Amino acid sequence: MQNAPYLTPEALSTFIRTALTEDVGDGDHSSLAAIPANARNRAKLLVKGEGILAGVQLARLIFREVDPALRMELLLTDGAPVKHGDVAFIVEGPARSILTAERLVLNCMQRMSGIATYTAYLTTLLAGTKAKLLDTRKTTPNFRLCEKWAVVIGGGVNHRYGLFDMIMLKDNHVDYAGGIRQAIEATHAYLKRTGRDLPIEVETRSLAEVQQVLETGGVYRIMLDNMRPAQMREAVRLIGGRYQTEASGGITEQTIAEVAATGVDFISVGALTHSATILDISLKAY
Template identity: 80%
Template structure:
């Protein structure tokens, strides 16, 4: 997996420290009260479900941030297919440190593994088509870095990370701008004025809007929003490979294969990050 630009050491450290501050506050008083400071122990990460494991690399960073002397013996890597009873890793060191890191490690890995599992499953349903699975910005505030990372681990493709690294002219942008042409032309003028180079995606709702985009040009992808498969096929034929295409809007496990067969290049699914059930994991002393 190629490391995406948002996965910098600085960004990960900032996330981990903020999450630990939220959880620990002025101290992990349960561990400080009950466990001797010099006590040492070990625990293993037990998988209690089936899916795709994600967050192992992040767990290493969390343990290191809590206590640099904690040792992690890794048994399974990110992206591994797991089943009930598998052991992902063993962590050994100060007992207080293991307990302090436990919940953040589990919270991150359970949700990341759920997203990776869903991504891998939906990607498998696109076998035999050229369509690639995209995520969206429908993420948990302050947890996007982990959710986007999990999509990559599961075999999906990241859409833009935020509002700053790509332009998507959605329906409201088009309506507020007065139509497709003025929205695109204003965007070109803005990019020229600010000397920015950003990809431009335009959302379309009808074949007439698709034609308007084709008439103007100067964009990087056409999004086909909430179109039925028959309409998607028409749109793909109309575009005729002049621009990459993306299907979006209400696409589910039951419909994604048919959407993929329409010939679109990408399919974006918000449910990848906003509607998953965590994979059951547990950090157990032994």
């Protein structure tokens, strides 16, 4: 798996505990009321669609957080192609604990599997080119960790995780700064002043702006935003391998292959995380 520095034990634990607090509150009163304290049962994770499975590792951590007495038997792993009727794992242990963990496990896995499935599909459309598929920051608040993890499971590449781990000078930054040269020069001054070493990417909207970046220098990637394929191809030629290139803006499954053929290094698609449909999954007692 691609290096994912955000998947730390602390971050995962914080996410799971916060999500459980939201869902469980002062108790799972349905289970506490209806299920004997000493009841032990098992359930299977049943796939009810076709796609790429994601969230199995996270499910293990959720079950462990809810009750260390729960045991999982893994039958399928993250990244596995699945079809209707497949069983991903079996969980066994205190019945109340299985029921308490059920919805969080399903919410995470359905969403993550949907993202992984769509990512894997778009990646197939890049075959024969050097382009790699990137995600964006268009994620669900407080669920970014899971969504970006799912992109990696589906074969995509994570872009920056947040505002803190790289500098991206987008159109509004450029306009507010007074232009591309001013934005880049101010950024270098800021990095020197604060002692930070962050990669710089600049968004360009025209070939003239690409030329301005080339004349200024000091970046590591140039974004080609909302350009037509012919413009992108010319921009790639102008850049000539001096900097990485990224295509962005309104790219769909109908246009992504043509964009990739322009020779760009990366293609970012917000729809990976903001528009992917879930993969239907359920947890069935048996």
